[in-house]
Amino acid sequence: MDQFLQAIQNSITTGSLYALIALGYTMVYGILKFINFSHSDVVVIGALFSTVLALTLLEKLGLQQAPWWLGGVVLAGAMALCATVSFLVERLAYRPLRQAPRLNCLITAIGVSLFLQNTGNQKFLFGTQPRKIPALVPDAEPLFMIGKVPFRLIDFIIVGTAVVLMVALDRLVFKSAMGRAMRAVSFDHKTASLMGINVDRVISMTFVLGACLAAAGGFLYALRYQTVTQPADTTWALLGLKAFVSAVVGGIGNIRGAVLGALIIASIENFGAAYLFSGLTDAYVFAVLIGMLLLRPGGILGSAAVEKV
Amino acid sequence: MPEATAGAPTTATPTPTGGGGAVLEVRDLVVNYGAVRALHGVSLSVARGEIVTLIGCNGAGKSTTLRTISGLLRPVSGSVRFEGEPLAKVPAHEIVRRGVVQCPEGRGVFANLTVDENLELGAYTRNDDHAADRERALTLFPRLRERLRQNAGTLSGGEQQMLAMARALLARPKLLLLDEPSLGLAPQIVQTIFSIIREINASGTTILLVEQNAHMALTVAHRAYVLEVGRIAMEGPAATLAASDEVRKAYLGIG
Numbered sequence: 235m236d237q238f239l240q241a242i243q244n245s246i247t248t249g250s251l252y253a254l255i256a257l258g259y260t261m262v263y264g265i266l267k268f269i270n271f272s273h274s275d276v277v278v279i280g281a282l283f284s285t286v287l288a289l290t291l292l293e294k295l296g297l298q299q300a301p302w303w304l305g306g307v308v309l310a311g312a313m314a315l316c317a318t319v320s321f322l323v324e325r326l327a328y329r330p331l332r333q334a335p336r337l338n339c340l341i342t343a344i345g346v347s348l349f350l351q352n353t354g355n356q357k358f359l360f361g362t363q364p365r366k367i368p369a370l371v372p373d374a375e376p377l378f379m380i381g382k383v384p385f386r387l388i389d390f391i392i393v394g395t396a397v398v399l400m401v402a403l404d405r406l407v408f409k410s411a412m413g414r415a416m417r418a419v420s421f422d423h424k425t426a427s428l429m430g431i432n433v434d435r436v437i438s439m440t441f442v443l444g445a446c447l448a449a450a451g452g453f454l455y456a457l458r459y460q461t462v463t464q465p466a467d468t469t470w471a472l473l474g475l476k477a478f479v480s481a482v483v484g485g486i487g488n489i490r491g492a493v494l495g496a497l498i499i500a501s502i503e504n505f506g507a508a509y510l511f512s513g514l515t516d517a518y519v520f521a522v523l524i525g526m527l528l529l530r531p532g533g534i535l536g537s538a539a540v541e542k543v
Numbered sequence: 544m545p546e547a548t549a550g551a552p553t554t555a556t557p558t559p560t561g562g563g564g565a566v567l568e569v570r571d572l573v574v575n576y577g578a579v580r581a582l583h584g585v586s587l588s589v590a591r592g593e594i595v596t597l598i599g600c601n602g603a604g605k606s607t608t609l610r611t612i613s614g615l616l617r618p619v620s621g622s623v624r625f626e627g628e629p630l631a632k633v634p635a636h637e638i639v640r641r642g643v644v645q646c647p648e649g650r651g652v653f654a655n656l657t658v659d660e661n662l663e664l665g666a667y668t669r670n671d672d673h674a675a676d677r678e679r680a681l682t683l684f685p686r687l688r689e690r691l692r693q694n695a696g697t698l699s700g701g702e703q704q705m706l707a708m709a710r711a712l713l714a715r716p717k718l719l720l721l722d723e724p725s726l727g728l729a730p731q732i733v734q735t736i737f738s739i740i741r742e743i744n745a746s747g748t749t750i751l752l753v754e755q756n757a758h759m760a761l762t763v764a765h766r767a768y769v770l771e772v773g774r775i776a777m778e779g780p781a782a783t784l785a786a787s788d789e790v791r792k793a794y795l796g797i798g
Contacts, residue, residue: 411667414656418664421653424615428647430639430668430714 236381241501241508247389247458249500250396254451255477256484256492257403258444264420264487265440268336271343272323274474275350276316276445278465280452282360284312285367285462292368305370305391305457312449319350320445321438329434354465362464367456392454399450400493403443407489416440420487451477472516476503479523485536494534498522566591566718566749567612567643572621574604574611581607583773584621589718589751594744596752596760596781598794599770605753606648608770609720612751613645614638625718640668642717646707649726654696658687661695661706665713673713680709683739701732708739718749725756737763757794761785769794 255277262270288308292300327346331339354360371391376384407413418426419436427433455473456462463469476499484495499519506518526533567589574582581604589595597605610616612623614635623630625643633641653661662680666673681688684705690698695706704724711719721740725733737759744750744763754760761767761781769777769790777784784790791797 411663414660414664415667417656417660418653421655424635425647425651425653426664427615427635428613428639428645428651429664429710430636431664432634432636 236383237508239380239383241504243383243385243389244504245497245501247392247500248504249497250393251451251455251458251473251496252477252480252500253400253493253496254396254447254454255474256480256496257400257489258448259478260481260484260486260489260492261416261440261444263481264489265416265437266328266339268339269343269478270328270444271340271474272346272350273444273448274470274477275347275354275465276320276448277452277455277474277477278354278470279319279350280312280316280449281456281462282354282365282452282465283315284308284449284453284456285365286360287311288368288370289365300368300370308370309395309450309453312453313446316445316449316452317442320441320448323350324438324441329437351466360465362466364461364463366461369460370457388457392458395450395454399447403447404489406443412436412439476519479519481533482523483526483533485533488533488535491533491535498534564591565589566626567751568622568624568627569608569612570622570624572608572611572623573619574607574616574621575619576607576616580619581773582611582618585770585773585775586621587768587775587778589749591749592744592747593766594740594750594752594764596754596764596767597770598754598757598760598767601755602772603770604773605755605770606722609645609722609751609753612638612643612720636668639714642715643720644711644714644716644718645720646711646722646724648722651707651722652695652698652703652710654694656695657691658693658695658698658706659691661710662687662691662713665710668714673715676713676715680712683712683742684709701728701736704728704732704736708736708743712743712748716748718751719743721750721752723753723755725754725759733759757790761790761795 255274258273258276259270262268262273288300288304291304291307292298323346327342328339331342355362371387373386373388376386377390378385407416415426415429415431415436416439418429418431419433423433426436477496480495480499481492482495483498484491484493499522502518502522503515506512507515510518565588567587569585569587572582572585573580585604585608587595587597597608599605607616611618612630614630614633614637618631625638625641628641630638630643653664656664662677666676686702687706687709690702695703698706708721708724724736724740728736733756740750740752741763752760752764761784764781766779767781767784768775769784777787777789785795
């Protein structure tokens with residue numbers, strides 16, 4: 235029973251992290267029909283910058299213990315930086331390729347990813363040493379226990395923040411004029427521009443939104459796992475891949491699908507680890523991906539592989 | 544461009560020719576579509592209050608002309624002026640704001656959005672209250688009112704065409720560009736669509752109508768241009784063209 239409860243708890247927490255990251259992949263795919271491989275590097279920037287910012291702020295303020303609001307400030311800072319980086323990447327690397335074949339965009343995305351990793355690794359930026367984020371929330375004792383399963387404040391913060399952000403995004407996409415424009419652009423760029431929609435601006439907005447969620451993902455990841463490794467570390471690539479797989483499983487291009495996919499992938503990982511071999515968690519995830527691509531390539535909520543011409 | 548005052552107040556039904564100055568002035572337009580030259584120097588003009596039709600066969604360059612006016616394609620040379628202002632460097636979304644609104648060919652509706660959301664997108668450029676225009680559009684196309692909550696992709700071809708036109712009206716166009724509104728529709732629906740085109744025009748909207756259905760187009764239009772492989776082959780009052788032997792043979796299948 236404890237094992238089951240623990241697996242559920244882990245699934246929801248890691249699922250929330252994956253979902254925040256998966257949304258960025260799925261939104262960009264929905265609008266530009268290519269996989270933005272540099273998205274996971276935006277997550278890294280979010281995690282590392284949060285860490286550096288938290289350390290610096292604590293030092294500058296001369297505090298030992300983080301005040302309650304510091305987490306919010308750090309998150310806002312990380313979002314601002316990630317949004318800027320993502321905006322610039324789109325503006326400088328992807329926009330010139332708007333009329334180019336999608337393969338060109340894909341290769342460029344890989345290039346941007348390598349660029350961000352290796353720039354981030356430089357001494358004058360984040361360097362190659364792992365960093366430890368200071369405790370921004372009191373986390374010495376679990377809030378309460380059910381059986382032998384501890385419930386920690388940090389897990390509630392992760393899930394709570396993720397839920398708030400995802401509901402906000404859902405409202406924005408499905409209820410606002412901006413969201414309507416985003417969905418119109420995702421259907422067809424030219425027809426959207428005939429409505430008077432500035433397609434380039436909508437695309438920029440999409441990258442900025444995705445980056446804000448990625449920053450939150452990176453920040454919460456750092457809070458939960460505390461040690462944040464260097465930008466080119468494989469941990470990040472794997473984190474990005476799992477979020478990407480979540481988006482594919484849920485139906486790439488579908489916002490609610492990304493969240494559903496993330497919860498499924500996290501469950502497969504955690505239940506696989508709990509009840510099968512724990513050393514094969516990554517293998518389970520990719521086995522599910524392969525199965526999904528074979529049986530239902532459009533994903534769970536995706537439309538059944540209709541290619542628009 | 545100064546208004547040529549022909550004595551007609553704006554509320555009056557526009558006379559077929561010369562009701563006002565040219566709102567749209569297309570001159571020597573040369574446009575490539577991909578690697579192919581689609582237009583070889585097309586010139587045409589539309590005066591305020593007119594319905595002008597551009598007829599021609601498949602591939603004559605009709606849609607290319609409209610796309611260039613809307614800013615989706617850029618000309619190799621030549622110019623497009625709207626209300627005297629050149630549109631060459633104006634982005635497509637900005638052209639809509641100026642009042643040139645295109646109702647695109649075929650399934651130009653957002654199939655993944657509801658009918659209601661499609662209509663709202665029509666009014667995307669407007670900051671004023673558009674409830675009255677929405678009401679007017681739904682009165683013109685009562686079928687849409689029953690389907691407001693439905694995804695546009697579930698509509699029939701005729702309903703999609705109606706939605707596309709209603710949506711274009713919500714942008715409150717000064718010049719409405721209609722690309723093949725009769726394409727693939729049953730004859731009865733074509734009749735409905737064309738009578739609505741007349742109504743829209745009667746309420747003061749200038750219309751440039753691209754059609755393959757020359758018969759219907761020449762019936763509603765005041766003036767017409769015949770486009771043949773990227774060139775204007777003939778032009779004149781619609782009634783005159785409809786009576787001419789060449790048009791009757793080539794486009795009306797008579798004679």
